[in-house]
């Protein structure tokens with residue numbers, strides 16, 4: 001439920017999380033348990049449980065999220081070395097927070113394997 005959802009609470013500012021960037025439909029903040037020197041989460045302001053929830057009406061949300069992810073990468077100095085953007089949907093992918101989010105990872109040579 002959006003009332004109890006941790007990312008909805010962060011989006012509403014209830015946990016005092018620093019946003020490193022914001023856009024019309026998304027916010028960006030550092031992951032609590034970083035898996036790379038730069039590990040930022042891009043999170044829609046709207047509660048969608050995962051990519052599977054994205055409908056035609058939400059294309060502005062996901063388009064905006066990817067644009068914000070690229071902006072975060074640029075402003076974090078990742079364009080030369082490169083970076084990875086990914087989202088986990090469901091248990092096999094290891095999704096733990098059931099509010100759509102995109103991981104932005106970089107600042108080191110990332111594992112080539114995605115699966």
Ligand code: 5GP
Pocket residue numbers: 006029030031032033034041087088094095096097098
């Ligand atoms: P998932 O496994 O669902 O794709 O990713 C969830 C991510 O959210 C994890 O990388 C986890 O470290 C991060 N995370 C979970 N709770 C919090 C929190 O309260 N604050 C922040 N900044 N990150 C969180």
Ligand code: ZN
Pocket residue numbers: 001002005006007008009046047048098099
């Ligand atoms: Zn939520």
